Amino acid sequence: MNKFEKLKSSLQKTKKKLIDGLTEAITGKAVIDQEVIEKIEEILLSSDIGYDTTEKIIAKAKENLINDNGRDETSIKQSIFNELKKIFQNVNETSVSENNIKIRKPLVYLIVGVNGVGKTTSIGKLAYRFKEDGKKVLIGAADTFRAAAGEQLAIWSNRAGADMIQGNIGADPSSIAYKTIEKAIKDDYDIVFIDTAGRLHTKNNLMNELSKIKRAIEKILLRAPDKTLLVLDSTNGQNALIQAKEFNKTTELDGIILTKLDGTAKGGIVFQIMDSLNIPIEYIGIGEGLEDLQVFEADNFLNALLN
Numbered sequence: 001m002n003k004f005e006k007l008k009s010s011l012q013k014t015k016k017k018l019i020d021g022l023t024e025a026i027t028g029k030a031v032i033d034q035e036v037i038e039k040i041e042e043i044l045l046s047s048d049i050g051y052d053t054t055e056k057i058i059a060k061a062k063e064n065l066i067n068d069n070g071r072d073e074t075s076i077k078q079s080i081f082n083e084l085k086k087i088f089q090n091v092n093e094t095s096v097s098e099n100n101i102k103i104r105k106p107l108v109y110l111i112v113g114v115n116g117v118g119k120t121t122s123i124g125k126l127a128y129r130f131k132e133d134g135k136k137v138l139i140g141a142a143d144t145f146r147a148a149a150g151e152q153l154a155i156w157s158n159r160a161g162a163d164m165i166q167g168n169i170g171a172d173p174s175s176i177a178y179k180t181i182e183k184a185i186k187d188d189y190d191i192v193f194i195d196t197a198g199r200l201h202t203k204n205n206l207m208n209e210l211s212k213i214k215r216a217i218e219k220i221l222l223r224a225p226d227k228t229l230l231v232l233d234s235t236n237g238q239n240a241l242i243q244a245k246e247f248n249k250t251t252e253l254d255g256i257i258l259t260k261l262d263g264t265a266k267g268g269i270v271f272q273i274m275d276s277l278n279i280p281i282e283y284i285g286i287g288e289g290l291e292d293l294q295v296f297e298a299d300n301f302l303n304a305l306l307n
């Protein structure tokens, strides 16, 4: 299966609910009445398109209804699909492309997010991706909160063929981040990924910890991390949006890794993120394997969903 086919198949559930659902709700209707509009609204909301975005789409559809030659099923469908496409046109794809990162050595990616969203797994996949591209990859296990965290990361690191710096349970995460960068500089690594804990005793603790890790990185790297990526779980719905806003307050985010799109019918969250957050989706997770991470390309994604 090529990459596009893989993407398409991982979006099956979302496609079925959102695209096929909309088509079904509209097709064959002699008149588009309030009942049909409500059905459309329900499909959009239950696909996690989000309230505001849904309202915009519905308002546009209603505008069409007032207009006499826009009352038929084809133009309503067209109107909705156009609104969905419009959300995608607003992103500047070039700004999120991997190729556009100024290559410095070592490039440092800090990976953040609440527990269970897929940080460690995504780091494993990213490490693999960069290894395949011939890069020398180092991973820093700055999640020292959970006993199994280091082991899990070591397994991924092995699979990917990357090296890893680890500390003891309860060790200071920022000192591990520091040591990782130190080694990366000394041994000429191309890229570093720093894994972080998703759960600490309180939210404040977590945010303070991240600020500390960031400062430790800056101290040795003499610049901020090149990218801070927030991992969001696409099955988390509204909570994912709240998490993004929370993290963005303390840690300036450069991009999002949106995971688990393969396991949900609520992939509509992609539209909501693009429409309401000012943070680009850079990668999507579409499975549990090493290769199941793709650069998010808006056109490709839309094609996979619509065609």
Ligand SMILES: Nc1nc2c(ncn2[C@@H]2O[C@H](COP(=O)(O)OP(=O)(O)OP(=O)(O)O)[C@@H](O)[C@H]2O)c(=O)[nH]1
Pocket: 113, 114, 115, 116, 117, 118, 119, 120, 121, 122, 143, 146, 149, 196, 197, 198, 199, 231, 259, 260, 261, 262, 263, 284, 285, 286, 287, 288, 292
């Ligand atoms: N289907 C699917 N599962 C995923 C994806 N990404 C991660 N997972 C699964 O999600 C679970 C949690 O992933 P982790 O990488 O451990 O999450 P984490 O953010 O590191 O969690 P903590 O370290 O506890 O904060 C694992 O079972 C992964 O296999 C994805 O894209 N698709």
Ligand SMILES: [Mg+2]
Pocket: 119, 120, 121, 143, 149, 195, 196
């Ligand atoms: Mg983890």
